[in-house]
Amino acid sequence: MSHFSIFSLARNALTGHKNWEKMWRSPDPKKEYDVVIIGGGGHGLGAAYYLAKDHGITNVAVVEKGWLGGGNTGRNTMTVRSNFLREDSVPFHELSIDLYHQLSKDLNYNLMVSKRGMITFIQSSAVNRIAMQMANTMHIYGAEYRMLSLPEIKQRVPIFSPSENMRLPILGGVYQPRASMVRHDAVAWGFARGADSRGVDIIQNCEVSGIRRESGAVTGVETNRGFIKAKKVGMAVAGHGSVVANMAGLRLPIVTQPLQAWVSEPIKPVLNEIVVIRSYYGTYLMQSDKGEIVIGQGCDPYASYAQRGTFSIIEDATNAMLEVFPSFSRLKLLRHWAGMLDMPFDGSPIISKTDVDGFYVDVAGSGGFKTTPAAAKTFAHLIARNESHPLTENLGLSRFQNGRLVQEGGVSANR
């Protein structure tokens, strides 16, 4: 792997950018691996990277049915934050922010981290109470989360001009300064390049259709490129968790639901922070580095693998946005798309062993872009040692049997 630097840029500029090295190989699958990871999104590629880097396990393949990052990694709205309610959630998400803030350097790959901060508007006393509870939990783990008055909001967000007849008037806000935006496909590509250079085989256009088992233990995966033997198999297929787990005879506590996003034409900079309106529904918007206003809300309220969403979400979120930013009524929408979330019953991620020996699952859950580095690191730990990383001890499947749910659903939305 050649190192990216100002010198490599200059050298390649002189030769017309025709000699850049491929960022990863595209090998044929070997007959056997120590670990096969199913799913070439950020979670799967990151897990392979940390298996090699933290645990020295390099006889690893990542198999991806399409192209790298072509699932939800390339569809999300890039928001990274740690404002959660539960003690099991906050340190896990904090680890992710820490890792994101240093990964560009570690990977020698620019993840375009943009430390914008995030403001959630408070529009009821109930939301105020939850925000304060979150702030207290977060402070225990050293994460800053502080209240903003209306004048402070106005100062940070000059175009903030809520309508006087708002049904739920804005009483104030709560602010996480460390919330960031990170270039989503760079995360997949950076991890892929780092894993590949440590010997991991990345195999695209390779769809897993079966998981072979013998006496309760995994022995490998059936794919459209033949059977691949594996001592261990890890699944990181956000949006297809039940489909793949079912191949191993397992049922999961998840429902696959669509999540949509849409963006406007680019405009001059008007919005620095990520802002959240009506936090119960989770309407959120931000301005991308390109100048587009990026808008999203919670997921569609039923199971679907269709990768498209219902119009009422767009209508509802747009109404909410215009109540606070009336000038955005002039914006033209450029694109709209949807991906799929594997929504766990309690809204928290699942990183777990299963009843099948050697088969591990990482269910990214509702907002799994922000968790990508932490999930990848702790998933690699679980696969390498067959025991949970201390930060994910309570995020396994056993919580659905012992009743110790990590309830975040309904409290904090997907962004």
Place this chain on the structure above:
Amino acid sequence: MLLIPCPWCGQRNEDEFMCGGESARVRPDDPASTTDAQWSDYLYNSTNHKGVVREWWWHVNGCTKWFVIDRDTVTHAIQPASEEIS
């Protein structure tokens, strides 16, 4: 936008309904003899099938009837199904 066939009101906009999830979920008959794993499976797990699913819908902002439809989770094609509770 889905059009949901309410057996009472006919085809109506999905915004009037709430999806009640898979209809195959059956509460174990005898809690005393049910293991934690079985309870957990009943409470939390779902088939979450990619394809045709039989599921409950509730016409909450209409006639308030509960009924069952077969919906394809890939194409969103919908067929009424016969089970119902009053």
